[in-house]
Amino acid sequence: MNANTQLIATAVQAWRLTIDRISKTLASFTDDELQLEVAPGKNRVYCLVGHLAATHDRLFPLLRLGERLHPELDSQFLENPDRKFLGHDVTPAELRTIWSEVNQKLVEAFASLEPHEWLQRHGSVSEEDFAKEPLRNRLAVLISRLSHAAYHEGQMRLVGGSLPSRS
Amino acid sequence: MNANTQLIATAVQAWRLTIDRISKTLASFTDDELQLEVAPGKNRVYCLVGHLAATHDRLFPLLRLGERLHPELDSQFLENPDRKFLGHDVTPAELRTIWSEVNQKLVEAFASLEPHEWLQRHGSVSEEDFAKEPLRNRLAVLISRLSHAAYHEGQMRLVGGSLPSRS
Secondary structure: OOHHHHHHHHHHHHHHHHHHHHHHHHHHOOHHHHOOEOOOOOOEHHHHHHHHHHHHHOHHHHOOOOOOOOOOHHHHHOOOOOOOOOOOOOOHHHHHHHHHHHHHHHHHHHOOOOHHHHHOEOOOOOHHHHHHOOOOEHHHHHHHHHHHHHHHHHHHOOOOOOOOOOO | OOHHHHHHHHHHHHHHHHHHHHHHHHHHOOOOHHHOEOOOOOOEHHHHHHHHHHHHHOHHHHOOOOOOOOOOHHHHHOOOOOOOOOOOOOOHHHHHHHHHHHHHHHHHHHOOOOHHHHHOEOOOOOHHHHHHOOOOEHHHHHHHHHHHHHHHHHHHOOOOOOOOOOO
């Protein structure tokens, strides 16, 4: 394995570990527990999982890896605050399935990229801007979204006591 | 800039962004607000900042970048639960200074590493184990600690309302 390959393998492995940890957290909650707020007056766990699923679904176009699987998530989980969405709520069972599907397909899509392709621009930066700011690349998006997922994981883990807290 | 250099620059930039965001969060809290719990019965913000400062201070030996600056933090922030430490508490003012100092010195130390050195083993894996698991390298530690910092940042940001929540 050359250095580039190994650097990307390390970053993708870190992504997998984060997703696996959140998947375990999600599996540890009953459907009822998903309705708990992470702190008084704050988002429900259910809402945070939906928010992450929608954000990760958006990675397909953002990383230029193809079409989204679930654009219908945005209205409930990205464009409206928790409990203000007036449409049909995704059920907890549906959300669990979507979470697995989106993240599974994402890591498959990651595997299709060669190491140097991670240094190419992400889908929200123009070629002109990218020429000036070459760090606005796919890898930057991957690490940023990993950090974002961990941010909300820390909030989810305030609820329930069946898993040891991350130290 | 060659590909390796650019991959590492991207990861280190992501680290900086995470630390800068947490530093802004810390600056947004008064000393009194640092004493607030992130959720009922959970850690105080003060404790989480100390926990992160101690964890980042440990990165010096873990990344084989030199001696720690503040080993005295461990007893209060890593080895005892919040409010169970019987020694002298670090004051909020001291904690703010330590946070800045540790993170400033860390990014300076990161700059001393060549890209290929990020693929070398971290300080807690033996050469023998590393030969079998080459992804247990310095870069893996960097991304893991970035994720860990974001995890606790998400908890801190449940307190107070002066900064917009991360979407």
